[in-house]
Amino acid sequence: MKEEVHPKMYIYRRIVEAKLFIDQNYHQKIELRNISEKACFSKFHFLRLFKKAYGKSPHQYLTEVRIKKAKELLQSDRSVSDVCYAVGFDSIPSFTLLFKKCTGFSPKAYAEQQQHKQQQKKQTPFQFIPNCFAENFGWKE
Amino acid sequence: MITNLTHASVYVIDQESARDFYVNKLGFEEKMNIPIGEGAFWLTVSPKDQPNLEITLMPIHKGGMFKPEIAAQLDNLVKSGTFGFGVFESKDIYATYQELKDKGVEFTKEPTEEFYGIEAMFKDDSGNWFSLVQVKPE
Numbered sequence: 001m002k003e004e005v006h007p008k009m010y011i012y013r014r015i016v017e018a019k020l021f022i023d024q025n026y027h028q029k030i031e032l033r034n035i036s037e038k039a040c041f042s043k044f045h046f047l048r049l050f051k052k053a054y055g056k057s058p059h060q061y062l063t064e065v066r067i068k069k070a071k072e073l074l075q076s077d078r079s080v081s082d083v084c085y086a087v088g089f090d091s092i093p094s095f096t097l098l099f100k101k102c103t104g105f106s107p108k109a110y111a112e113q114q115q116h117k118q119q120q121k122k123q124t125p126f127q128f129i130p131n132c133f134a135e136n137f138g139w140k141e
Numbered sequence: 142m143i144t145n146l147t148h149a150s151v152y153v154i155d156q157e158s159a160r161d162f163y164v165n166k167l168g169f170e171e172k173m174n175i176p177i178g179e180g181a182f183w184l185t186v187s188p189k190d191q192p193n194l195e196i197t198l199m200p201i202h203k204g205g206m207f208k209p210e211i212a213a214q215l216d217n218l219v220k221s222g223t224f225g226f227g228v229f230e231s232k233d234i235y236a237t238y239q240e241l242k243d244k245g246v247e248f249t250k251e252p253t254e255e256f257y258g259i260e261a262m263f264k265d266d267s268g269n270w271f272s273l274v275q276v277k278p279e
Binding site (some may be wrong): 005006009012013015016017019020045052054068121125126128129130133134137138139 | 148170173174176177178183197202206230233235236238239240243251254
């Protein structure tokens with residue numbers, strides 16, 4: 001049998017599985033207790049191991065994933081409430097508050113800003129590309 | 142005085158596939174994705190904790206960028222794994238190694254103790270290779 005790269009690789013495997021579970025199910029209701037049970041750890045042990053591997057608690061990581069997805073969705077023309085529920089939040093005020101805390105903008109302001117930027121990228125794309133690349137590679141011709 | 146690096150280029154065979162690799166497998170953030178003509182894009186990504194460094198995933202574009210013979214040479218060099226582009230850092234290399242392996246990333250070196258820390262090596266979907274290091278605490 002092939003030797004493992006780390007004697008406790010089986011632990012890493014379970015922690016990574018839990019992280020990937022969050023990545024794939026962020027839009028659903030996720031309880032720390034359920035993930036730790038799934039990974040076969042006690043709640044406290046799981047929290048400690050997850051934090052060691054990813055530098056944040058599973059809850060902080062889940063919030064980060066949800067906000068990241070919300071930022072992506074807000075670049076389309078979906079409404080704030082639609083985005084809020086699509087990424088797993090169940091209250092618009094708490095989503096708005098958390099989004100502002102993480103990005104510095106309200107979801108509505110962020111969406112407007114991003115949609116304006118998208119428009120600019122379409123109209124004047126070379127404003128966003130360092131000129132040295134555009135000129136050297138002949139993209140402007 | 143030079144203060145920092147803002148853009149670094151990696152030549153890739155297929156930009157769409159490279160985008161999927163860097164965003165969905167490595168977990169980088171897409172910063173720019175702007176059409177520049179002839180099916181090519183100004184496509185940049187950043188590692189999560191380094192938003193000011195944009196890695197440009199440059200197409201080996203047979204149109205405006207390179208003469209056909211140069212594009213063919215570069216294409217061969219990239220595919221044959223000639224270029225090593227850099228060193229990425231991880232706080233916990235075993236977790237990162239396991240996650241990337243689960244996502245199908247090809248490793249050419251498993252995490253190994255070196256004098257500067259623990260190092261693994263992997264290839265992107267074009268053939269460029271990178272080192273992944275967990276630096277030894279001082």
